[in-house]
Amino acid sequence: MGSYDALKRPAVFLDRDGVINRVFLRRGTPHPPSTLAELEILPGVPEALNALRACGYSLVVVTNQPDVARGNASRALVDAIHARLAAALPLDAILCCFHDSAAACTCRKPQPGLLLQAARELDIELSLSFMVGDRWCDVEAGRRAGCRSLLVDRGDDEAAAAACDFRVGSLPEAARIIMRRSGAA
Numbered sequence: 001m002g003s004y005d006a007l008k009r010p011a012v013f014l015d016r017d018g019v020i021n022r023v024f025l026r027r028g029t030p031h032p033p034s035t036l037a038e039l040e041i042l043p044g045v046p047e048a049l050n051a052l053r054a055c056g057y058s059l060v061v062v063t064n065q066p067d068v069a070r071g072n073a074s075r076a077l078v079d080a081i082h083a084r085l086a087a088a089l090p091l092d093a094i095l096c097c098f099h100d101s102a103a104a105c106t107c108r109k110p111q112p113g114l115l116l117q118a119a120r121e122l123d124i125e126l127s128l129s130f131m132v133g134d135r136w137c138d139v140e141a142g143r144r145a146g147c148r149s150l151l152v153d154r155g156d157d158e159a160a161a162a163a164c165d166f167r168v169g170s171l172p173e174a175a176r177i178i179m180r181r182s183g184a185a
Helices: 045-054 075-088 113-122 136-145 157-161 171-181
Strands: 011-014 024-026 029-031 058-064 093-097 130-133 148-152 166-168
Touching (some): 045 058, 045 171, 058 113, 093 113, 113 136, 130 171, 136 148, 148 171, 166 171
Parallel strands (some): 011 130, 058 093, 130 148, 148 166
Antiparallel strands (some): 024 029
């Protein structure tokens, strides 16, 4: 990897639903798992994260989970999903915004609050970092934080409108691009 401040590490920020785990289409809209039994890590995700970890990247999930505020999911369910992901994957942190969009908080993507929090807490250098998401708000949060962004493109209208540095079909494809860009692949 290129040279960088020895005290700060680059990171790969990851959206959760649609990047790490399968989403469920309901009335044409993607939704998170509604039970722990529905949680399914997408193919190639563990291997991609292990490769990124081996290249020196911190791995941080940053996720909006407004269904808690809306009363459609319990905090206990979200916590259980995060515990299962943390046990199965080499993650440094999972940061979550539980607010609905009406709350106008700074932690809900597209605001960069979760990325900035991770940078402070984990000594991350944002200018050397990447955000991988499947929605415009993910890549916009990365852009606002000063990261390069990769969109996992599902081929929908929202993806077509998202401004990002790279479009990919999956997290494993994103990992290959990130490692090439850092000189590790």
